[in-house]
Every structure is written in structure tokens, then in C-alpha cells.
Amino acid sequence: MRLKIIETTVSSALSKSGLPDLDYALNPYIGCSHGCLYCYARDYVPNREVVDNWGYVIYVKKNLLDVLEREVKRFRKGVVGLGTITDGYQPVEALYKLSIRSIEILVKNEFKVSIQTKSSLILRDLDVLKRYRSYIDVGITITSTKNDSPMKSLEVFSSPPSARIEALKRLASEGIKTWIFFGPIIPGYNDSVSEIKEILSIAKETRSVVYFDKLRIKRFMWKDGFLSQLARKALEYDWGNLFRQIRDACNKMGVECRYAFESEESNRNRTLDLYAKSAL
Numbered sequence: 001m002r003l004k005i006i007e008t009t010v011s012s013a014l015s016k017s018g019l020p021d022l023d024y025a026l027n028p029y030i031g032c033s034h035g036c037l038y039c040y041a042r043d044y045v046p047n048r049e050v051v052d053n054w055g056y057v058i059y060v061k062k063n064l065l066d067v068l069e070r071e072v073k074r075f076r077k078g079v080v081g082l083g084t085i086t087d088g089y090q091p092v093e094a095l096y097k098l099s100i101r102s103i104e105i106l107v108k109n110e111f112k113v114s115i116q117t118k119s120s121l122i123l124r125d126l127d128v129l130k131r132y133r134s135y136i137d138v139g140i141t142i143t144s145t146k147n148d149s150p151m152k153s154l155e156v157f158s159s160p161p162s163a164r165i166e167a168l169k170r171l172a173s174e175g176i177k178t179w180i181f182f183g184p185i186i187p188g189y190n191d192s193v194s195e196i197k198e199i200l201s202i203a204k205e206t207r208s209v210v211y212f213d214k215l216r217i218k219r220f221m222w223k224d225g226f227l228s229q230l231a232r233k234a235l236e237y238d239w240g241n242l243f244r245q246i247r248d249a250c251n252k253m254g255v256e257c258r259y260a261f262e263s264e265e266s267n268r269n270r271t272l273d274l275y276a277k278s279a280l
């Protein structure tokens with residue numbers, strides 16, 4: 001199937017964020033061509049074409065920068081999460097540059113920006129991120145350290161682990177505050193003690209906080225034979241035991257680790273719901 005890009009216009013750019021530590025959310029693209037099979041955003045995007053062809057239909061908010069320019073003059077300063085729903089550094093960003101131009105508008109107007117991505121495309125913007133590093137932090141989602149990990153079958157089109165790790169190290173070496181999102185943890189895919197320790201050692205080297213999270217079970221997963229198997233495994237899994245092992249390893253290695261608590265999940269769902277209402 002070929003990627004379909006559709007340009008659209010929006011009446012708002014920043015939405016209120018329900019996520020901890022973020023005041024606003026900004027998502028320049030609707031849909032995500034990384035096409036991760038487990039992607040939670042599928043449960044919240046109201047556009048059937050995007051959801052039913054997840055990874056292959058992307059809406060680009062063409063007038064986003066004009067709208068954002070107006071909003072930053074009116075809105076109270078705060079922290080903006082870039083890519084809270086879909087990845088702002090997915091491949092279409094190479095063409096449209098809406099994420100980096102949004103970041104420039106935000107920091108020039110004294111908003112802070114917290115970016116989360118699975119893509120090494122972020123290194124294209126290293127110079128800008130460096131220049132504004134006091135306003136910026138970058139989280140790289142690292143679900144495995146090995147390019148031949150079984151996670152590859154779930155994250156088919158995103159940057160391979162080696163490229164994500166390299167991006168994290170480059171950003172950190174330039175003095176940019178970095179963090180790792182280690183999630184979703186999926187039983188049998190990326191829950192081994194050796195995998196966890198390798199991710200923590202990268203965190204230690206880059207002085208990154210690690211946010212870890214289990215696979216969250218979403219409605220759409222029950223409609224798919226393969227995903228429903230993952231969901232069933234996750235339901236039966238001993239998460240308490242795994243989280244103890246992660247916390248112990250974090251303590252031993254001197255790495256700051258935080259779990260995405262259930263209350264944060266409900267906040268995220270509220271954010272996704274808000275996004276869903278304003279997205280199209």
C-alpha cells in the first residue's frame with residue numbers, strides 16, 4: 001500500500017495537555033507512518049480512513065504555523081509536548097518541517113518544548129535544538145537495544161534501535177536534556193533482564209531518566225487475532241514482579257526510573273480524547 005498524504009487546515013494548534021509536566025500538546029500530523037501495530041492513537045483518531053489504514057494515511061496540518069504564531073502571542077507561557085499523540089518526526093516531517101518550525105516559533109516566544117520520538121530524523125535539527133537547549137528536552141522511545149529484536153515486527157517503519165540509541169547519544173553529548181521512554185514492554189518481546197539492563201546502561205551513559213510502561217490494552221486490539229494474543233498475554237502477566245526487577249536494577253545502576261502510573265494513563269486518555277475532538 002502506498003502512503004497517502006492529505007493536507008488539511010486547522011483552527012487551533014495548541015491543545016490543553018492532561019499529561020503530567022506538560023501544559024499543552026502539539027501534533028502537526030494526524031496518523032503516523034511509523035505504523036506501529038500496537039499504537040494507542042488508533043483508538044482515539046476520529047478519522048476512519050486514517051485508523052483503518054494505520055500508517056498509510058497522514059493528514060498534514062498545512063496552516064499550523066500561522067495558527068501557532070497567533071496562539072503564542074495570546075496563550076500563557078508553558079511547556080508544550082510535541083508528538084504526544086503521533087510522532088512529530090515521522091518521515092513526512094522531512095518534507096513539511098512543521099515540527100521544527102513549530103519548535104522555533106515556540107522557543108522564540110519563551111515556551112518550553114518536550115519532544116518525544118522514535119525517529120533519528122531528529123538529528124537533522126541538532127543545530128536548532130542545541131541553540132535552544134535551555135528550552136528543550138528530548139525523549140527517545142527505546143523498546144529494545146537490538147536491531148533483530150522481535151519488537152521489529154511491531155514497529156516496522158520506525159528507526160531501528162541502533163539509530164535511536166545513536167540519536168539519543170548525539171543529543172546528550174551536545175548538552176540537550178534527554179530521557180528514554182521504555183515502552184510498551186510486551187511479554188516475550190522486550191521484558192528480559194538483559195534487555196532491561198542494556199537500556200539502563202544507555203540511560204546511565206546519557207544521564208537520561210527512564211520512563212517505563214507496560215503494554216496498555218486498547219479496544220482495537222481485540223479485533224485483530226495477533227494483537228489480541230498480545231493483549232491476553234499482557235492481562236495474565238506478572239507486572240509487579242517485572243517492575244520490582246526494573247526498580248532494583250535502576251537502584252543498583254544509579255539510574256532514575258519512573259513508571260507511568262495508572263492515573264497518568266487516564267490523564268493521557270483525556271488528552272487523546274481532547275485531541276480526537278479537535279483533530280479534524
Ligand code: SF4
Pocket residue numbers: 032033034035036038039040041085086087118158
Ligand atoms: S511512532 Fe508512536 S505515534 Fe507513530 S505509530 Fe508508533 S506508537 Fe504510534
